[in-house]
Amino acid sequence: MPPRIGVVGGGQLARMLLPPAARLGLSLVFLARPGDAVAAVWPDVVEGEPDADGLRRLAERVDVLTVEHELVDLDTMRALEAEGLPVRPSAATLQTATDKVRQREVLGAAGVPVAPWVLATTVAEIAAFGDAHGWPLVCKRPRGGYDGRGVWMVDDLDAAAAVVEEVGGEPLLLEPKLALTRELAVLVARRPGGQTAVYDPVETVQVDAMCREVLQPPRVAPDVVRRARDIGQLVADTIGSVGMLSVELFVGRPPGSGHAGTDEVLLNELAARPHNAGHVTIEGALTSQFENHLRAVADLPLGATTSRGPAAMVNVVGGQVDPADRLAATLARVPAAAVHLYGKDYRPGRKLGHVTAVGDDVEAARVVAERAADLLTAAAAEEV
Ligand SMILES: Nc1ncnc2c1ncn2[C@@H]1O[C@H](COP(=O)(O)OP(=O)(O)OP(=O)(O)O)[C@@H](O)[C@H]1O
Ligand SMILES: [Mg+2]
Incomplete structure (x- = not known):
């Protein structure tokens, strides 16, 4: 019998755990606030904050704890672990994954290249x-x-x-400030016993330091992809992650090396949970990051991470209108796009959803996904 899983947090990452949980028959309980994205669509919610009180009330209801965001009371997570409740990822992994200095210390010492x-x-x-x-x-x-x-x-x-x-x-x-040619993310699923499944690295495109698009496969040389995969595996094993881990990487030339230099692949930061860079795996891989997160946390065999082919994901960021008001027009005009809206209150600048498209090549997929994302945020539906 798989364990009952407690998820700390109720945002869009929590909500995207639901389809695979329903399909596999897994039982989830969320610690969420009343207006959170998950509360509208799932009955089993403990209302509260991720503090000692909230975490303990969630812990009473479940066999294993996981997180959809890292801003949790780590002392309580540590105490629950000591009392025998499996916490996946562990409090120690969460501590490293939430501290950019600690990441550089621990992973630099393990041989991960850092600036x-x-x-x-x-x-x-x-x-x-x-x-x-x-x-x-x-x-x-x-x-x-x-x-x-x-x-x-x-x-x-x-x-x-x-x-x-x-x-x-x-x-x-x-x-x-590095001269970046690309940014990548490697997603790694890891079980408690150490079994890992590494996804093909994806390219992340940031606008104003915020992830806007994700492209699969990345536009980098095969050697860079290989190094990125190796770093992902090394990071997961070094910090002993359980569940999904996203390793964000910089690709760039060392200062002063000009055109002759070869690309370096350097650590940016970690997220020890499902991550925006992995949304593309819902349609773009045989097993999504959300399903593999649940499988790993429940200590079930991991699903294949094989890519289904070229794909592009574009975030839907709040503009002048609520994307929910543009849903019908977008679905009518871009039937090939997979539209995800998180049911969050509309606010300019907030991530409210994303769109994924698969295609014969990544540029074709990107055109479809961008068109749908543009329509969802267009001031008037006729404008795009
Ligand atoms: N040393 C650097 N040189 C060049 N660009 C950088 C550097 N550090 C960060 N950036 C840019 O800023 C972006 C955001 O940095 P970082 O990932 O540390 O921020 P964050 O706010 O914690 O991340 P996220 O947006 O993933 O939540 C990077 O993806 C990159 O585009
Ligand atoms: Mg980042």
């Missing part, structure tokens, strides 16, 4: 790093950032001073 970095709290320290590694540079909050919030491109000392003031003297992770 030069340092922790800094003062403008003088930022100046010293910029002088050693070049300007512009990137300042990041080590914890709690998402969708580019907590990442600043810093051109000069004035900009550095503004960031130091904004974070109130908290330590910042510094990195050179």
